Amino acid sequence: MPKGKLDPASIPDDGLTTRQRRMLPITAVHTGPGKGKSTAAFGMAMRAWNQGMKIGVFQFVKSPKWKVGEETVFRTLGELHDTTGQGGPVEWHKMGEGWSWAKKAGSEEDHARDAHEGWLEVKKRLENHTHDFYVLDEFTYPLTWGWIDIDDVCSTLANRTGTQHVVMTGRNAPEQLIDVADLVTEMTKIKHPMDQGRKGQKGIEW
């Protein structure tokens, strides 16, 4: 990296010290049609885990095979924390198996309700400071589909207390979400092997 990459463009006139500013919670969005939105979020979570932060991952879209690799690694890291004290504790919750706190796996599928309840759970956790680093994976889809109230999400994020970092992923992030975020990256596909008729493969896609 070129020198000075960590230097801010200018010192803001916000009345905060550098230290206070450094402790501000990050609200990040990874959006766009390209690869790497979730992968980069999990990479950030890995770094946060290493700093001893309490990690909470919430997958908002059913994905039976997808991300099983990340899940296994994070469960491993969580166990490592529990047994050796290294890193931070990890919780991983996903739709499709029933949100684990709701204990209703096997009930009639209702994705909209699941997503809504998932968000209410995340909201409660933000109020209780349950985690230090939240990944809301593929969160933009239930927002776009109207399953989760965008106004509630934005006001909850804007008004949360403490230094709880939140990273959200998914295509077509709503403008309102981008407004409330302070770190927004768009992943754009330039080339993809599936364009050449190749299927997803082990170790690359999952």
Add this chain to the structure above:
Amino acid sequence: MPKGKLDPASIPDDGLTTRQRRMLPITAVHTGPGKGKSTAAFGMAMRAWNQGMKIGVFQFVKSPKWKVGEETVFRTLGELHDTTGQGGPVEWHKMGEGWSWAKKAGSEEDHARDAHEGWLEVKKRLENHTHDFYVLDEFTYPLTWGWIDIDDVCSTLANRTGTQHVVMTGRNAPEQLIDVADLVTEMTKIKHPMDQGRKGQKGIEW
């Protein structure tokens, strides 16, 4: 994820079976001015580790603090493999401390030579099938600066044998590199907290 995301757009007329095509090595480039290029590469490596692949990470630019989180996690995963057999083995090499194979830390700094020797080492490893998954982190910079021969890189990548996946990161990926890659993603900055005068912070930037 929407259904069918893993389906290719069309079946190619390349004489390969789906299984053969599935085993093709991936050549990926994460470029663009936004965040997440390296982070997504390490996220992919995490997934590959979980599949038992032999991971080799090569950092091509000095970065004293940067990525220390990822490095610690990957060293932890590598140790976990060595002691329990879970996942794959991990090697992590970086410039600035002297490429560990060259044993010349402390010698007069010569970044160009270091980068060149680093590439020759990676090339040798590709010939020997040393790893299954290579991260060449911030590799585009020494290419752009002419420290590493782009023609040699492209022909080495194009002619490598086996199923060795290679993921390269860095801004301004040369067109020639994009041509030889089959998965290219551009990360674009939409918003960044440093624009608001915030500095990098623990658990987010490192």
